[in-house]
Amino acid sequence: MTALEQWGLFPPTLLVVPDFHGKTPLRSFPHFVDKLRRWKKKGCELWLHGYTHADPPNAVPTRGPVQWLESHFLTAGEGEFHRLDFDAARSRLSDGLAVFAEVLRHRPAGFVAPAWLTNRQSLRAIAAAGFTFTEDHRFIEHLPTGKRWLAPALTFSGRTQPRAIASAGFAHSMRLALRAPFDLRFALHPKDFDSPFLVKAIGQLARDVSSLRRPCSYGELLK
Numbered sequence: 001m002t003a004l005e006q007w008g009l010f011p012p013t014l015l016v017v018p019d020f021h022g023k024t025p026l027r028s029f030p031h032f033v034d035k036l037r038r039w040k041k042k043g044c045e046l047w048l049h050g051y052t053h054a055d056p057p058n059a060v061p062t063r064g065p066v067q068w069l070e071s072h073f074l075t076a077g078e079g080e081f082h083r084l085d086f087d088a089a090r091s092r093l094s095d096g097l098a099v100f101a102e103v104l105r106h107r108p109a110g111f112v113a114p115a116w117l118t119n120r121q122s123l124r125a126i127a128a129a130g131f132t133f134t135e136d137h138r139f140i141e142h143l144p145t146g147k148r149w150l151a152p153a154l155t156f157s158g159r160t161q162p163r164a165i166a167s168a169g170f171a172h173s174m175r176l177a178l179r180a181p182f183d184l185r186f187a188l189h190p191k192d193f194d195s196p197f198l199v200k201a202i203g204q205l206a207r208d209v210s211s212l213r214r215p216c217s218y219g220e221l222l223k
Contacts, residue, residue, distance in 0.1 A: 001039065003193070007203050008210025009186055011042060013218060015049035015112050018099035022052045026103045033103055040106065045217060047110040047133075048100060050080040051092040054114075081126075082117035089125035097129065109133055110218060116153075133218050140185075142222065149221055151183035156192045156202060164195035171201035175208050183216070184209060 004010045016036065019025040026033055040046055055078065081089055093111065100106055110133035111126050118126070118136070126134050127143050134141050140149045154174060156167035186206060193199055 003199070003203065007206035009206050009215060011039075011044045011217075012186075012188075013045040013047055013110070014039060015047050016100070016104075016108075017049050017051070017053045017114075018096045019052050021054045026099055036104060040104075045110070045219075046100075046104060046106055046108055047112055048093070048096045048108045048131075049112050050114040051096045053078050053080055055079060055082075056084065056088070056092075078114045079117040081113040081122040082115070082119060084119070084122050084125075086121040086125050086128075089122035090128065093125055093129040110135070135185075140218065140221065149183060151185050153185040153187040154205070155187045156189075156198060161195075164198045167192070168195075168198045168201035171198075171205045174205055178208055178212055184213070 001010070004012055014036065016026070036046060080092070084092070097107070100108055109131065111129070111131045112135055113122065113126075116136040123134075131143055134143060135151075135153075137155075138150060138152050140151050141147070154171075156171065157163040186202075186209075188202070192202065
């Protein structure tokens with residue numbers, strides 16, 4: 001969080017997974033839950049981010065070449081809501097909201113699908129669950145009104161050395177687009193901070209963005 005404050009990206013929206021890969025339930029990590037509560041008091045928004053963040057066993061097969069490519073190349077087995085039908089998606093959303101209510105005593109305003117991958121059925125379930133916001137790689141959507149904002153997400157990857165090198169190059173190149181006539185989002189993952197040179201590149205880009213633009217919460221978009 002200190003780095004985000006120094007970069008001018010504070011307070012962020014934190015995407016919370018209730019049971020990452022079915023092995024790390026929030027209920028079993030009270031110290032981390034306390035951190036989330038403290039960050040919330042400092043102004044961070046807490047949103048639901050899938051339930052396990054992993055491909056579920058009850059997902060339907062991929063339909064068509066586009067969905068196949070998305071499942072195999074846009075995520076490493078983590079497109080949890082990409083191939084769920086309405087009932088399966090709604091069940092996972094209900095379970096996630098129950099964990100938020102029990103552990104965090106909080107109702108999240110937004111839901112972001114892992115890898116931003118959804119389908120028509122899971123999108124219907126997200127809207128039916130009563131969330132205010134959702135998003136994908138390019139757009140933020142206010143579900144009650146259907147209003148959408150173009151706000152491309154700047155994403156990085158520190159998962160492997162080649163990915164970190166490529167991401168650092170991407171961060172440098174994006175400095176050319178800082179005056180683009182639309183909002184920008186930084187989408188950061190814990191693994192992104194494993195590479196010092198990638199952290200340096202992201203930090204420089206974030207400082208450049210912050211010098212020209214004002215950080216804004218999702219709620220402020222409605223105003």
